[in-house]
Amino acid sequence: MDVAIVGVGLHPFGRFAGVSGIEMGAVAIRRALADAGVEWRDIQFAFGGSYEVDNPDAVVALMGLTGIPFTDVYNGCATAASALTLAANAIRLGDHDLGIAVGMDKHLPGAFSADPRQYACPSWYGELGHFVTTKFFGMKINKYMHDHGISQSTLAKVAAKNYRNGARNPNAFRRKPLSEEEILGSPVLNYPLTQYMFCSPDEGAAAVVLCRAEDARRYSDTPVYLRASTVRTRRLGAFEVHSPWLPIEETVGPTVDASRAAFEMAGIGPEDVDVIQLQDTDAGAEVIHLAENGFCADGDQEALVADGALEIDGSRPVNTDGGLIANGEPIGASGLRQVHEVVRQLRGQGDDRQVPGAPKVGYTQLYGAPGTAGVSILSV
């Protein structure tokens, strides 16, 4: 059974004093319902993702107590991908015809923190300062640049592109363009990454209405089909965040596994994709993920970025809404924000950040602690 997306909705990403995560979730749901032209009472099931909100299903108090099965999901940075995958599977299995996936979060400022023992790491690992995700991203891109000849100015160009795209996106957190010089001149947090190359945890919500593909035209003149949705975790030998040790043997990361599985499921390849959303926790992550998802060979990013290939009007438009760098990362909502942008682009509703040439296939990828990745492929 194929699955279609017939409604998307977003609560803007940023900082919203006095607005709870649940309230943002309700806003996103109402916008997605309006987009699909359905009512809350039509929704037969829901999956809700969040890190900070213990019970995303409490949003029914604001939406209506209709008694539907509503399952809460938390799966690290792949939370939204997991909610989307589970919602799609509920339709594929024939359990339901129409449902919703929603993500919401409201983080404090600053780098994420937790008890390392919750991640199967020893206490001393945190005591020494190793339990911080940003330094993993610093190490990964520093090694990648050394191995594949990527320059720090390429990282600055990627970040500048995402701020520029964010300036065209009314829902983005950071809407001020920053020059390469400003980005390179901001304080180094984890060499070679500077402050303005990183995204920030923030607040926001996103929702997606899904239905059986054969019913899609009932709700939308421009349905978008979910061709694949996958989640994978790290295998032994992958270079992953929060690892006190790594084996001598090396293998690819979970993004590569999730990406290959998704392309196989969709029956298409990276060359067929017209608009791309990648996890840009930092500018280096976008560079690495471009290759890990099959959109170029390792090292080709240097020339691709210099040639403007990742720009909205380039050959491989990446993070057209500004990505995580401009939108921040409310963990539960981040992946559904990516789907929201791809759906808008495929419908031709990208406004002044519309990818030219009527894009037909879109792609989203999430990655994060403790070594989890999610990919989705969508098409008109």
Place this chain on the structure above:
Amino acid sequence: MVRTPVAEGIFTWPAEEPQLIGSRCTACGIVTFPTQESCPRCAATGMTDQVLARRGRLWAWTTQNFPPPSPPYAGPTGDAFEPYGVGYVELPDEVKVETRLTDADPEALTAGMEMELVVVPFRTDDEGNEVMTFAFRPVG
């Protein structure tokens, strides 16, 4: 001042030439750090302690230029914070260990350079003890 290790059982201490303490799987031979009770590769439960090589090569590295979120970080913050290097050192035929580096200057660090284990002061605890940690420094 009393010197105390940041945790028991992760490096030999006191010792003239301290070594990290890891595990080797008696079934498949994989080496882990620190010790663990079952094998992450073959899931066997027969792990034996193994002291690890004191020298290896820098595999990946960065610098930590801001104090990590506390807790869990327990080291110096505010004006007392000093940036430090962090990386993975590959111990030949054993394991790559994540470690502090004695150098925080990007000009002084290169992937592939030879490194050796040292034990260095990390912080002073509430009882006035000097808490010691393992770290790696460039050789030569």
